Amino acid sequence: MKKFLYILLLIFPISCSSLKYTSDMKMLVELDGKWLFKIDPEDKGLEQLWYSSNFDRTDWTEIEVPGFWERYANFSKYDGIAWYYKSFRIEKIDKSKKYAIFFSGVDDDCGVWLNGEFVGEHRGYSDEFYFDITKFLKQGINEIVVMVIDQGGPGGIYKPVKIVEYSKVEELLKGEFYYKKARTSPDWVKDAVIYEIFPRAFSPEGNFKAIEKEIPRLKDLGISVIWLMPIHPIGEIKRKGTYGSPYSIRDYFQINPDYGTEDDFKSLIKTAHQNGIKVIIDLVINHTSWDNNLIKEHPDWYVKDENGDIIPPNSDWTDVADLNYDNPELRKYMIKMMKYWIEKFDIDGYRCDVAELVPIDFWNEARDELDKIKPILMLAEGSLPEQHLKAFDLTYSWNVYDALARIVRKGHLPSVLDAVLQSEMYKFPKGSIRLRFNENHDKPRAVRYFGENGALVSALITATIPGVPLIYNGQEYGDTTNISLFEKQTIKKDTSDERGKKFYAFYKKLFNFRKNSLALRRGEMIKAITTNDDKVYAFWRRFDNETVLVIANLSNWGVTTKLKIDDVLKKKIINGTVKFYDVFEGKNFVMRVDDFTNFKLEPFEFKLLSIN
The missing domain is CATH 2.60.40.1180 (Golgi alpha-mannosidase II)
Structure with a gap:
């Protein structure tokens, strides 16, 4: 989800933050520049106290912050845990003031120590965040240590770090988009309850006709939008698993024959619309399969290495080839394709896979063209505030998911969620709509991850805080099947056992109440x-x-x-x-x-x- 930003930062290192200074807040120390760095592939840093003030760091490497560590040859392919260290001097501390360390961006998660004391932890690479360090900061030399946990792709302290003096928390939280307004979405978007369907796994048949049969049940459950995971033919070259990932697209203008025909798809959409349910489909335009016809016809539309060879987006996504949006003809092709599915099949929008890997100016241009056809829903699998200004109605709130995980699984206080929602309010344009979930196809089944009780209580919260709730197929039954993208598995739809009966009744009451509640x-x-x-x-x-x-x-x-x-x-x-x-x-x-x-x-x- 981070490649495009990664490329920009390698070429044009960021020198300023979106932090807005007020008359009551001032810069104390800017921490950009040289830091010491060491990777920790064996995850032994915590046990060996790498964060302590007296730790020997003579074998650590000197690197520049901000920036991803991949720009250094020795770390160009490293994913995992790494540590940063820097010392800095504070000439004078005013005991009547409050101080904070402000991070504009760390990829992905991190823990922070100041003078050997644990300051706090943060999850999620797209957010600005801060920690109050008033009680840890001292006059003279201070030492900061940051442990970064990179889940994949680029990693590191990739935006500026500052020590600031402040009087109100709001001064730290307000970002540049706080002063802007999000696009205005139709009421049916604001009111949506979205049901994600993996057609292959949704039924033993694994096709459109089986989905169409269940449309009345989904309506009765309180669903108003169904999102179909990719419906296109799947690539065979470098395929993963037996069936391959639906996110490896072989032809953007065709339907996977395993799912049915064009007429089957049209019938599904017609039945959904007759039942008051909108239909959006997955849009995967950051990459294609290796046997997509575009590779032969337009090899210049792809990202290439120094040898001129087409490459995947990252080392893990070996079954797909990376597209290059510097090419204007590629942009025209993709917009034409997006219009095709709306005009021919009357779909109601798109869920846009790894939307942050595709330039925002492309999305803005595409939205202008699609809005000329009909009101649609555009959901970004991303969480950037700027995505709300023009292109997208909804973005993923990974931050809420992570907060719930910390509360339910790790025993953190519920105030963690308050802090996340408060930060969201100050970082996003006014009127932004966030997608809330405790499960999706990229995350474990909620019952497995949160436990049975935790799955219910976290689902309640995601459906009742401001935003639009998402449910993944089978979740309404408390299904525990971790569905593979690469094999054939079928979700369990069973209300005969106690859990299935309890979960289904819970979701039906919750979603139908929400449908009739203006308060929610x-x-x-x-x-x-x-x-x-x-x-x-x-x-x-x-x-x-x-x-x-x-x-x-x-x-x-x-x-x-x-x-x-x-x-x-x-x-x-x-x-x-x-x-x-x-x-x-x-x-x-x-x-x-x-x-x-x-x-x-x-x-x-x-x-x-x-x-x-």
Whole structure:
């Protein structure tokens, strides 16, 4: 997802950040320049205390920050853990001030130490982030150590690092896009519940007709948009596995014959539209299969190495060849193809694979052309704020997924999620819509990853915080089949066992309530508890006269918490009580106001309550 940015940064190293300075904030130290560096392929740095102040770093290499480590020959093909070290001097510290270290971008994840003390960790390569270091910073020489975990592709501290003096957190969080507005999307996009389908795995037949038969069920489940993973013929040269990845496209204008015919596809779309469901398809235009006809007809449309040979996007994606968007004819071809599927088959948009690897100016141009045909949905498998300005309606919120993983799996406090959502609010254009999920085809099954209870509670949160929820086929049954992209597997659709019955009922009630709740689709989100010292995550969603309370215990032990009673809620109190509708219980009940200050939840218990 990061190649295009990688190439730009190798050629034009970044010298400034999007951090906006105010009159109450000033630069203290700029940390760009020479750092010491060492790779850690055996992951022994933590055990050997590489972050400590007195550690011997005489064998570390000197490199420049910002920049990816791949620009150095010795590290050009390295993926994994690496460590950075730098010392710097602070001449004077004002005890009345607050100080933060601000990172404009680290690829992918990192941990940070200052003077041997752990400062914090961050996940996700696309976000700016900061840590308050007021209590760690000292007058004189300071030492900073950063452990970077690169999951693949380019890695490193690829944007500037600064020490700043500040008075308000908001000053650190506001990025350049905070002052801009996102594109305006149709209501059906804002209201969407998206269901991702892998046609090969969705049924034993693995075709369009089997999907079409289930459209009424998906409507009943509360789905309003289906996303079909790539439907095109799959490449055979350098194919991975028996069937090959659907993301290795052999012909952009054809349908995979295993899935059916053009008429089958048209029938599926017609049935979906008759049931009020939109259809988007996967768009894979960063790369092609090695036997795509474009390689023979237009070899100049591909990225080549110094020997003139076409190359894959990275060392792992060996089954695909990398496209080069410097070529204007390639751009014309891709836009023509995108228009073809909308005009001929009446699809409703695209989910754009690795959208960050394709230049944003191409996406902007393409969106202009597609908007002339009909209102569509454009979903970017990316998370850049600028994608919201013109080209895309939705971007992936990997940040929320990572936060939920840290809370449910690692025992972090729910305030981690508050911090992520707050940062998102300040970094993205106003009105940006984010895709929320706790599972997709790139991630493990939620039940396997979060546990059965964790899968439900994380799904509740992703469907009720601001944004658009996504569900992956089989997730509604609590399926645990980790579906391979390269083989034939079939998801399990079974409500005969206890888990299948429980999960299906949960999703049906959740999505159908959301469909009828303006508070969840349009309302503001307000924190509903007074402290962050327990494992409860609770918030109100409000729109006009509708109020919804979401409250979840994100731990495996019982808790008691205190709910806020603000001025809006006070208006709902009658004779010391509030009347709620319990969505999952399907019944009304009355709660005494006194119970708000002593609200008890069992392990992983959650509530979705409505006041109407």
